[in-house]
Amino acid sequence: MAEHSALRALVEAIGRGFVEFAPPAPRTSGDGPLDWPGYAEQRARAADRTDADESVLCGRARLGEREAVLIAFDFAYLGGSVGEDTGVRIVAAFEQAREQRLPVISLIASGGSRMQEGIRALQQLQAIARACLLARQDRIPHVAVLRDPTTGGMWAALGAAADVVLAAPGARISFGGARVRSVGEDGEDFRAEGKLADGQVDRVVDETDLPEVLTELVSLLHPTRLTRTPGPAPVPAALGAATLPGTGMQAVERARAAERPRARAYLDSYLGTRFEIGGDRAGGRDEGMICGFGDHEGRTVAFAAQTGSANTPAGFRTAARLIRLADQLGIPVLTLVDTPGAANDAASERAGVGPAIAEVFTAVAGASVPVTTLVIGEGGSGGALALAAPENTWVTADAYFAVIAPESAAAILKREPAEVPDLADHLRLRPQDLLELGFARGLAR
Incomplete structure (x- = not known):
């Protein structure tokens, strides 16, 4: 439970009075759509370790004088990977933001799509990208915070799609994870500081400064102000x-x-x-x-x-x-x-x-x-x-x-x-x- 408590502590430090959304009905059961051996046990162990039933925590909280929707990834739950139920929760959170006219803050730490669910997991990138687009069309601002690590689909479909992109110091950020990219490829190009130098990130922000920075952004970009x-x-x-x-x-x-x-x-x-x-x-x-x-x-x-x-x-x-x-x-x-x-x-x-x-x-x-x-x-x-x-x-x-x-x-x-x-x-x-x-x-x- 220590890992999940750390995530909740971060969420509650950023926004006061965090209230979690009721999750949509689960679509994945047992060993999943691929009947992956031992997948049910993997999820059970992850749930026991984190006291959570999925890799994202979605809800609303108050930042300063205004509220925002928070989408927070728990890397301790199967590496923050995104399966079908994860994607459904993220899309539902964006729908809540549109209905309630609230900005979205994504706190990302993910290894990418969940291989145990195969193409059903990969398809979630399309659904999440569409949710980001619909929010943009409804004039809902989206701020992403890239934590360590942010790789694969959640960098491409969620993080890079945000209006403002922040990153944690030293965070590993790349489309290909360290275990799958070319041998020997590493260094600053795959870190927050390199992404800042390359114009892919707006600012590198220490975790202690995140509440103040995000509160300022929410105040300036909140739909009720515009x-x-x-x-x-x-x-x-x-x-x-x-x-x-x-x-x-x-x-x-x-x-x-x-x-x-x-x-x-x-x-x-x-x-x-x-x-x-x-x-x-x-x-x-x-x-x-x-x-x-x-x-x-x-x-x-x-x-x-x-x-x-x-x-x-x-x-x-x-x-x-x-x-x-x-x-x-x-x-x-x-x-x-x-x-x-x-x-x-x-x-x-x-x-x-x-x-x-x-x-x-x-x-x-x-x-x-x-x-x-x-x-x-x-x-x-x-x-x-x-x-x-x-x-x-x-x-x-x-x-x-x-x-x-x-x-x-x-x-x-x-x-x-x-x-x-x-x-x-x-x-x-x-x-x-x-x-x-x-x-x-x-x-x-």
Whole structure:
């Protein structure tokens, strides 16, 4: 019973007043659908050891001021494996979440599908994937916590399908378990830290910090806090220069100044609390693109903010992921534009920088929630324009926006460096020019 008590202690530490759901009627009896020798005895021993009749514990609990549905795996019960009855319980928990309009938190520790039940167990991946999809369509947020280990189908069908993915330090996370993957394949690529570096996990969180982190996420993403037709995010107040630049080159120099307020300063000023997500879920991260959710005067706002660097494909894909998720949940979006342009090196080309930028253009164009943009620094060509909201882009006095940087314009036109300031004027890239040309809706004050 010690193992099960440890799981209940974790569940009760995360959520107060945990109440377990009544499990659906069991479908598996005896030695199971394959008549696997000794399977009934294996399950009986697991039940005696854990004081549980299955590998998942499902119920609802209160996190802070709001409730959530918890799905917790017990690795002590047949390695947290998923059989037919396990899958039915997980699907039923998602149905409860949809009916009660509660977010889902999956605490996963699983070795994958239960081989003693064969294809009947494997089929549960389809049922669980569909349950995740239906929850997403009903605007129910899903947060997964990947514990040690999370492998096989529960990584692919449940963990990776979540809107936000957290992981325990050092947790083994992989589609193939250690006993079945290629000989010698191991190391950080199969651990939480490697998955974080590869953009597949949003944050690595110590167990002691989980209650606070999950409570914050539930507060920001709870369906009762969100509306189907949210108003636009208000334009942040300008933090930098109060006067407009006199020349195009002055505008460029101001935007490039090291002392100018950057994205984190704006986010600190605009949001009371915030939770950052990171990674494109496809193998990359870009620290130059800050994405997440925060509280602005009692409202949840999603943000995608450039930090002044040339963004990589991973950065653009992360921004697109954030905008799509906000649209799914009904959260208004704020984008902060500040980049000299997209990364244009060979590595970025191989990683698909063009398609990645296209993803952001498409996400912004297709969003049903309002998108508000503030240009806080450099607005370098398409890498900046992808994040800009048509007809709702605002500009600070120490920013500019241009089809191309004046130095690059000089190189293309085969002009001397001394002619760069003149080209900056011709590009009409100053904040007041952007307003007069109809690109900017207004100047932030």
